[in-house]
Amino acid sequence: ARPKVGYFYAGVDENNIISKKLKSKKISEIMSMPVLLTEETTVYNAIVTMFLEDVGSIYITNNGYLSGVISRKDLLKSTIGGMDINKIPVGMTMTRMPNIVIANPNESISEAVKKIIEHEVDSLPVVDTEIKNGKEYHQVIGRISKTNIARLFVELCGE
C-alpha cells in the first residue's frame, strides 16, 4: 500500500464532514410552503393550481388534516384516463393515507433525502402530528422536495 502522508487526515474525513453537515441540518431549515387543496376540488382545478403555484405535488386535506397527495404523474394519468376532469374530485384519484410518506420538521435532511429516494416520490409533506383518541392526525406545515435538496447543494458549493 502506498504510504498516506500529508492529506491523509482530510481524505479519511471528507465524507464524514459532509455526512455530519447533512445530518445536523433539519428539514425545518430548508422546507417550502405547502400547497393545499381539499378532497372536493375537481381534478381540473387541481391541475390549474399546480400550474399557478408551479409545484410538482399538492397535498390534500380533510377537516384540516392530511388525507392525500396528488402529483403531476397522478394528474397526467387522470387526464388520459377518459374521465371527466371537470367533475371528478381529487379525492377519488389521489394517493391516500396511510400510503403517504411524511416527514416531521425536526428530522434531519439526510433522513428526508433517503425517504424521497427510497419511496420514489418528488416531495414529502412536512407535518405536525396530533394524537386524538388514539388516532394520529397530521397538520401539513411544509413541503420538502428534490428542488430544496438541489438548492441546498448549490448553497453548500459556496456560491
Added chain:
Amino acid sequence: ARPKVGYFYAGVDENNIISKKLKSKKISEIMSMPVLLTEETTVYNAIVTMFLEDVGSIYITNNGYLSGVISRKDLLKSTIGGMDINKIPVGMTMTRMPNIVIANPNESISEAVKKIIEHEVDSLPVVDTEIKNGKEYHQVIGRISKTNIARLFVELCGE
C-alpha cells in the same frame, strides 16, 4: 469577536471540502440513460413512454440530434388544452432548441445543479457536441436530474 480555538480549522474548511468534492465529481459519473423519441411521436405515445420509463422528461431528436425536450408539465398542458393528443406530434408542443439547457459529460456536478436551479428545469440532457459547417449538433448521451442529485446526497451521507 469570540476567540476561535480548537475547531477553527474544520469550521472554516467544511464548506470548502464539500464544494471541492462536488466540483471534482463529473456529470458522467452519475448521469442516467436518456429516454429519446422523435418529433413525429404523438403526444399520447410520449405520455405512455413517460409512464413506462418513469422519467420526468423525454428528449426529442431529429435526424439523431437533440431538437427538443418535453416534460410532464408540457404533457399535462397538452392534455387539458383540448387538442387531439392521438394526432398531435410532440414536435409541435415540445420546448425547442436553442431554448434548452444542456450539459456536457465533463462538466462538474456543481455546474449541473446550478443550471437546474437557475433555469428551473427537472433535468438536463447530457450531450456530445459536433460542429458541422459551423453549426452545432448535439447527440444525447445521458440525462442528469434532481433524482441523480438526491441519490448522490444519500451516497455522500455515507450509508
